[in-house]
Amino acid sequence: MKTVSENRCFGGVQGVYSHVSQATGTDMTFGLFLPEGAEDGPVPVLWYLSGLTCTHENAMVKAGAQRWAAETGIALVFPDTSPRGEGVADDPAYDLGQGAGFYVNATETPWAPHFRMWDYVTEELPRLLFNAFPIEEGAQAITGHSMGGHGALTIAMSFPGRFRSVSAFAPIANPTASDWGRKQFAAYLGKDESLWAGYDSAVLMRRLGFDGPVLIDQGTSDQFIDLLKPEALAAAMTERRQGGTLRMQKGYDHSYFFVSSFIEDHIAFHATALMG
């Protein structure tokens, strides 16, 4: 693992690190914020999964999360959203290929060799983090924005007991029924739609639910709301009688101005679950 940069930030350290990934067969870069308390021993951790076109950097510089993570003593991990580089398949569209991994393990040509973001985020990166940094494996929570909200919700529900709480900002909530999802799943996973369901939060909410607190924020003026389908997740949550909060935030759009407006609430929400 290589240290790309480390900066003092709200009394802690905002680091960027790169490493050779077995899962993706590429170099991968991630951001990690460690609060001051990490100097004295392991701290709880909040995973933040980013959206389409993002790298490890977007949320790290635009979400304003470190202030609240420092205040509550929580580490933040910012993984990249896909493998990258020469020799890695790509597509001219912003929503397929590099920057658009969708947190799945691709099985189809030409994506299968590198696009294994599910394994990267759920197996390889956690192992690396718990070995190399003072982070409590037993105190994890997860959140994300847009495609990353989809990742956070599907991963949280697929690993019962691993995450104490889950939240999402404007998640792609029902990708198997949306143009943000069907195109990518067809490319990465193939035509058999039964293989897509494990990567759809509305579907998983009906099948599995989540045994812990859930918080979803969605802007009512989100320019992509018809692709995000919050109504599918709302229906699944309420019909399942899943505990959780869904906030339709009036006038907010899909940008980081929306995320940064509510990141304090999300970190406080996770802190309650992580410190409890």
Add this chain to the structure above:
Amino acid sequence: MKTVSENRCFGGVQGVYSHVSQATGTDMTFGLFLPEGAEDGPVPVLWYLSGLTCTHENAMVKAGAQRWAAETGIALVFPDTSPRGEGVADDPAYDLGQGAGFYVNATETPWAPHFRMWDYVTEELPRLLFNAFPIEEGAQAITGHSMGGHGALTIAMSFPGRFRSVSAFAPIANPTASDWGRKQFAAYLGKDESLWAGYDSAVLMRRLGFDGPVLIDQGTSDQFIDLLKPEALAAAMTERRQGGTLRMQKGYDHSYFFVSSFIEDHIAFHATALMG
């Protein structure tokens, strides 16, 4: 109007008053909490509509609302849930007749002469209150529990501009599709279901929405949740892109232990809208 009782309460006065109602053709009793500040001039008001089997008294003694109303300087009105007394039609069932007015104007025999709770709560009682007490007509909000949550939501949406905010605890959210609703609407309003729709919050949410903040709390262990149908309201809110918050409160049931656990949040929510 007759003063039934007045008690000092959190620095203000919890009163109970009765009066002859033109709307119902009976005596009606209501509770009114005035905070200390009402001695110096008009204060904002939060309407609290109660549920099946309740009188003006249940929320007044069991919700724990006065503490927070006193702290935020808001008056609370607790109307009764139906006309009562000899000569008023009734039914042996707890969910029809006295104690079960459903906040509608009945048109059918034997209910039509007295069961006009919609007019009582939206016209007669407000007029009386604004004439007799230091309450700001321009600063109203509304909430309610169960059948009263249904009342609060349908009334708020039917009078655009009157209420700055609306909330509900475990509302009967889709009575036209529930045994809590179909039986009563058939009795009070007759067989023509097109006349029922104006009394259904999920339907009105799709048709009209609400131009202001909305907060809904629903217990996941509510023994009546299948009759309440929070999923219908969640679908209507999200599909309309209505601003608002829906909280599925894990493990809470339908009782006043649920209401009293979250009344602080609701009053703070309305205070923000009323004081803004």
